[in-house]
Amino acid sequence: MDVGLVGQPNVGKSTLFNALTMLNVPMAPYPFTTVEPNRGVAHVRVACPHTDLGHPCTPGNAPCQEGTRWVPVELVDVAGLVPGAHEGKGLGNRFLDDLRQAEGYLQLIDITGATAPDGHLEEPGRFDPAEPVRFLEEEMVLWLGEILSRQWEKAARSLELNEGKVEELIASRLTGLNFKPTQVLAAFRHLPLDLTHPTRWTEADLVRLARELLRANRPRRIVANKADRSRPEEAARVAEELAPLPCAPASADVELLLRRADQAGLIRYHPGDSRFTYSHPEGLKPAQRKALEEVERFLSVWGSTGVQQALEALVFEGLSRIVVFPVEDETRWTDGKGRVLPDALLVPRGTTARELAFRVHTDLGEGFLRAVDARRKRTLGADHPLEPGDVVRVVSKR
Ligand SMILES: Nc1nc2c(ncn2[C@@H]2O[C@H](COP(=O)(O)OP(=O)(O)O)[C@@H](O)[C@H]2O)c(=O)[nH]1
Ligand SMILES: [Mg+2]
Structure with missing residues (x-):
């Protein structure tokens, strides 16, 4: 499943992309086929069932850190939207092609109102931050309308x-x-x-x-970026203007700084958290200390950078995804090789036991007999819809 990042040039798409695709967690080597430079892997958080099992897990696709499982989602930094995209102008075709593949998207806007439609910067408050949201919708509607006509x-x-x-x-x-x-x-x-x-x-x-x-x-959420240059009242005003479309403030710059500082070993920061801790406060250079103190002030005003939350809200609410854990042994929660809870799968809410079997392997789906809810030790029929966090064993003829 792809999540697209869209917005006019200069609103912070690449910064957000760089922040979201950077995860400082030990990972098993996992073959992600990165075909294009604007594609990357971001992660959404869920509780790992290993804490209920009482044994550590051996994650394959989704790394686990202190009981939090980081489940991969493919992210696409879509080429900047230009007026007339639906007529194939500028990067229009490329833009719409990328967008077509995305099942949902985050639309970034510059909440300070300093970014012009073509991306050049002027003084804050010069532009209506919400306008690009209407513009993108019109552009996409016209494009789709044209295909239909x-x-x-x-x-x-x-x-x-x-x-x-x-x-x-x-x-x-x-x-x-x-x-x-x-x-x-x-x-x-x-x-x-x-x-x-x-x-x-x-x-x-x-x-x-x-x-x-x-x-x-095509669910979308609006990321009111550059909150570090704005005020909560302004964020609330823009959100109200855009309602019922969900819109929340964020700072891609601050998130990127936090993830980099964590990777450099200066601080401990888990994406999405409302605070961080200093690793070696005495070793910080004055400029680093000053920057991190600014971040602390930002977090005390805004609660978090809003970046991880925006992605998760899109995936779990907008796109109605849940995470389930297929296993082959319902007692030990292992696969055939003895790995504990190796896979965390992102599936649409309402996915049935049989559909999960097909997701794991066609043979497993075709030979489906029943499934077992490993937490509750209950048998599940083919049409039973799975719940978030379910650990499921599929029993199959083959
Ligand atoms: N103040 C502030 N600047 C930001 C933020 N996010 C991005 N920027 C800056 O905005 C400029 C454009 O960012 P970029 O990610 O290249 O935008 P893109 O053209 O949409 O990909 C860069 O100078 C970024 O550092 C933010 O949250 N706050
Ligand atoms: Mg960019």
């Missing part, structure tokens, strides 16, 4: 003649976006469209449909 009449006529299903036609036109026909049906519920006569739909209808599809299926 291409030769719509012809496609709709043929559909009516063959008495086909309009939700399937639409899903197939948007294959790159992975909309399922059921998701298209859900979008119809909010629109007064005559489903048996798609030839009567206007271009405006298709644009409205595009908007509904995006709202329901």
